[in-house]
Structures are given as structure tokens and as C-alpha cells.
Amino acid sequence: MSLVVQTVTRWLKGFIFLYGVYVILYGHLSPGGGFAGGVIVASTFILLTLSFGRERALGKLGKLMASELDSFGALLFLLIAVLGTAIGGTFFLNFIEKNWPTGNFHLFSAGIIPLCNIAIGIKVAASLFMIFIILAVIRVQEVRGKRKLITTEKRRKER
Amino acid sequence: MVELLVGVFLLFMIIGALIALETTDLLSAVISMGAVGAALSICFLLVGAPDIAITQMVVEVLSLVILIRATIRRDLTTIEGDRDFFGLMATLAMICGLLIFGFSAFLRLPPFGSPAMSQSFQAPARQYLNCGLKETGAANIVAAVILDYRGYDTLGEATVLFTSILGALAILRVYSRKKKQ
Numbered sequence: 001m002s003l004v005v006q007t008v009t010r011w012l013k014g015f016i017f018l019y020g021v022y023v024i025l026y027g028h029l030s031p032g033g034g035f036a037g038g039v040i041v042a043s044t045f046i047l048l049t050l051s052f053g054r055e056r057a058l059g060k061l062g063k064l065m066a067s068e069l070d071s072f073g074a075l076l077f078l079l080i081a082v083l084g085t086a087i088g089g090t091f092f093l094n095f096i097e098k099n100w101p102t103g104n105f106h107l108f109s110a111g112i113i114p115l116c117n118i119a120i121g122i123k124v125a126a127s128l129f130m131i132f133i134i135l136a137v138i139r140v141q142e143v144r145g146k147r148k149l150i151t152t153e154k155r156r157k158e159r
Numbered sequence: 160m161v162e163l164l165v166g167v168f169l170l171f172m173i174i175g176a177l178i179a180l181e182t183t184d185l186l187s188a189v190i191s192m193g194a195v196g197a198a199l200s201i202c203f204l205l206v207g208a209p210d211i212a213i214t215q216m217v218v219e220v221l222s223l224v225i226l227i228r229a230t231i232r233r234d235l236t237t238i239e240g241d242r243d244f245f246g247l248m249a250t251l252a253m254i255c256g257l258l259i260f261g262f263s264a265f266l267r268l269p270p271f272g273s274p275a276m277s278q279s280f281q282a283p284a285r286q287y288l289n290c291g292l293k294e295t296g297a298a299n300i301v302a303a304v305i306l307d308y309r310g311y312d313t314l315g316e317a318t319v320l321f322t323s324i325l326g327a328l329a330i331l332r333v334y335s336r337k338k339k340q
Contacts (some may be wrong), residue, residue: 023213028298028303029297030298030299033215033302033306035214036217039217050228062166074317077317078314091321094307097292109296110295111295112306112307113295113296113302113307116310116313120317122326124320127320127321131225132224134328135228135327
């Protein structure tokens with residue numbers, strides 16, 4: 001991509017990432033939540049991929065790391081749900097005291113809801129980045145007069 | 160006022176969807192779908208659903224980028240070939256059936272602004288609105304519903320997302336297992 005896009009990306013990527021984290025963390029107080037914030041966090045890495053290429057973005061968040069984060073988020077969400085069964089006897093029970101440690105309308109309130117938001121945010125961010133990576137790998141290219149779906153790794157080898 | 164604005168945006172969305180269907184250029188089709196999604200997000204904002212509006216906007220931007228980046232290349236941006244007669248007729252019959260169904264369903268809808276779930280006195284929506292803050296401690300009622308009252312739903316959604324990523328990875332991975340051996 002052009003120099004303008006690269007410079008703007010270099011300045012803005014941190015702010016976009018922080019905004020995504022804010023939307024995830026304050027999901028129980030303001031509009032947003034785990035899903036929307038996770039998509040914003042994923043869009044940071046997609047912006048990096050678009051402006052600096054795949055290698056730079058995969059250097060920040062590798063494919064293996066992304067799949068591990070994806071599974072970790074899903075398992076964390078499930079763990080919170082099962083902990084409700086273990087502690088209170090009901091699946092998805094809000095087992096943390098609602099007003100602990102500060103009252104309503106504060107960041108640390110609402111029991112398990114912020115924790116669930118964080119788990120979903122991690123999961124959505126990692127999985128949407130993975131979708132983009134695996135879809136951007138495949139390209140349509142003319143090979144000996146025929147249109148073919150080939151991957152970028154293969155194309156690099158043929159060069 | 161809000162209803163008029165929503166109507167204008169609905170008309171805009173219908174026009175955008177028709178352009179996306181009828182144009183032969185794939186890039187224009189994708190961009191008009193993006194316009195439809197943006198108008199839908201503004202509609203959600205107008206009727207008082209900022210959570211859904213944020214999610215819709217963000218997902219729309221992401222899917223537009225993925226569609227443009229991953230499916231459209233310099234070649235292959237136009238659609239070639241004619242539609243066959245049988246397919247066209249089947250589509251028309253389907254649309255007629257859907258129109259009749261939609262119109263008869265539309266006549267039985269509750270009036271705008273008073274959803275069916277809040278009509279009866281013991282409706283769950285009333286319970287959520289009255290006791291949501293006390294029972295869950297979350298100021299955002301949407302978060303209270305999707306993560307506390309309806310946690311199962313969200314778990315199911317997370318499972319759907321996880322399974323779809325698994326399927327996409329299995330289909331689109333670079334090397335198949337047979338080739339490796």
C-alpha cells in the first residue's frame with residue numbers, strides 16, 4: 001500500500017486497538033460488548049495486513065497463536081458457565097457478588113458479565129483475524145491461459 | 160419523525176439491494192451491499208438499539224474488506240452468461256409466495272413501538288426491564304440479557320462461530336493432508 005496508508009496505520013493502530021479493548025471492558029456499562037469489541041480488535045490486525053502485508057501482521061499475531069487464543073476464549077467462556085454449576089448448582093449462574101468490590105455503574109461490577117465479555121472478545125478477535133488470513137491466502141490467477149485458485153505460498157514458489 | 164426517517168432508509172436499502180442484484184460489476188455489487196449495511200446500522204440507531212448498531216457497522220466494514228480483498232481480483236470482476244428460463248421462473252414463483260406470506264404476516268403484527276413480548280403483564284421482557292439492574296448488576300440491559308438471562312444463547316453463538324472457523328480452516332488450509340504424506 002501507499003506511504004499515506006502506511007503512515008496513518010502506524011499512528012492509528014494503537015488507538016483502534018485500545019478502543020476495541022475499551023468496548024470489550026465496558027460492555028456491561030455502555031453499548032458494545034464482547035462481539036463488537038472483538039471485531040474492532042481484529043480490524044486492527046486486518047489494517048496491518050492490508051497496509052504492511054501478511055508477514056508483518058502474522059509477526060504480531062501468528063496463526064498458531066491466533067488459533068490458541070480462539071480456543072482459549074471459547075474454553076474460558078465455557079469454564080465460567082461450568083463454574084456456576086460447581087459453585088451455585090446452576091449453569092451460567094452469576095456466582096460473583098453483583099456489587100463487589102464497588103457498587104453498580106462501576107467497571108468492577110455485575111459479577112461474571114465482564115469476564116464473559118472478555119472471553120468472547122478474545123475469541124471473536126482471534127477467529128475473525130484467522131478468517132481474514134485464510135481467505136486472503138487464496139488468489140485467482142491465470143496459469144497457462146486457465147483461471148485457477150492458487151495460494152500465495154505456491155505463487156511465490158513458482159516465481 | 161423517526162418512522163419517516165426509518166422509511167426513507169428502508170427505501171434506500173431496497174434500492175441498494177436491487178442495484179447489487181442487477182449490476183454486472185462485482186465490485187459495485189459489493190459496495191452497494193456495504194451501503195445497505197450502513198443504512199441498516201443507522202436504522203438500528205434511530206429505533207434505539209445502539210448495541211446492535213455498533214455491531215452491525217463494525218461487522219459490515221469487516222465483511223466489506225474481506226469480500227473486496229479475498230474474492231475480487233483484477234480479472235473475474237464481471238459476471239458472464241445468461242440466466243436460464245427455469246431458474247428465473249422458480250425465483251419469481253418463490254418471490255410471489257414470500258410476498259403473500261409477508262403481507263398476511265404484516266397484517267397481524269402489533270403496532271410500531273409496542274412489541275408483542277411486552278403486552279402481557281408477566282412477559283419476560285417486563286421482568287428483565289424492571290429487575291435487570293438489581294438481579295445482574297449490569298447497567299447495560301442488553302449485556303444483562305445476553306450474558307446472564309440468556310447465557311445459553313450466547314454459548315450457542317460462540318459454538319457456531321468456533322465451528323465455522325474450524326470448517327473454513329479445514330477447507331482452505333494450504334496443504335492437504337494427503338499431499339504431505
